[in-house]
Amino acid sequence: MELQNIEHIGIAVKDLQVSIKFYEEVLGLKCYKIEEIEDQQVKTAFFKVGNTKIELLESITPDGSIAKHIEKRGEGLHHIAYAVDDLRAALREAESKGIQLIDREPRKGAEGLNIAFLHPKSTQGVLTELCEKPKE
Ligand code: ZN
Numbered sequence: 001m002e003l004q005n006i007e008h009i010g011i012a013v014k015d016l017q018v019s020i021k022f023y024e025e026v027l028g029l030k031c032y033k034i035e036e037i038e039d040q041q042v043k044t045a046f047f048k049v050g051n052t053k054i055e056l057l058e059s060i061t062p063d064g065s066i067a068k069h070i071e072k073r074g075e076g077l078h079h080i081a082y083a084v085d086d087l088r089a090a091l092r093e094a095e096s097k098g099i100q101l102i103d104r105e106p107r108k109g110a111e112g113l114n115i116a117f118l119h120p121k122s123t124q125g126v127l128t129e130l131c132e133k134p135k136e
Contacts, residue, residue: 006080010057012076030048033046035111080126082129101119102119113134
């Protein structure tokens with residue numbers, strides 16, 4: 001498959017406000033959007049760094065996947081998201097190469113993107129997201 005760029009890096013945090021302060025006041029980035037994604041039980045904050053983004057993820061429920069991740073591994077890197085031109089084709093290709101998919105079909109993610117995750121069991125422990133801009 002052909003990856004276009006690292007679309008974003010997802011980081012699990014306990015407290016969005018505390019983390020936003022670090023990214024703004026220490027790293028000098030600007031949070032341009034806070035978005036709640038009901039479907040994934042997360043609240044996200046976005047920052048641009050060149051043509052990549054940082055996506056901070058805070059759980060909005062005590063038993064959401066981000067809450068569980070933090071419980072098990074603490075705060076920190078959660079996933080890497082690559083931009084692809086054709087998400088469905090990329091998923092079929094990964095599947096044909098024996099990669100375990102979390103999402104067999106694209107679903108709606110933050111920022112209006114179509115997204116799908118590859119299972120970390122198949123990706124040496126790195127939760128890998130593929131995302132595509134919706135076609136007009
Ligand atoms: Zn993501």
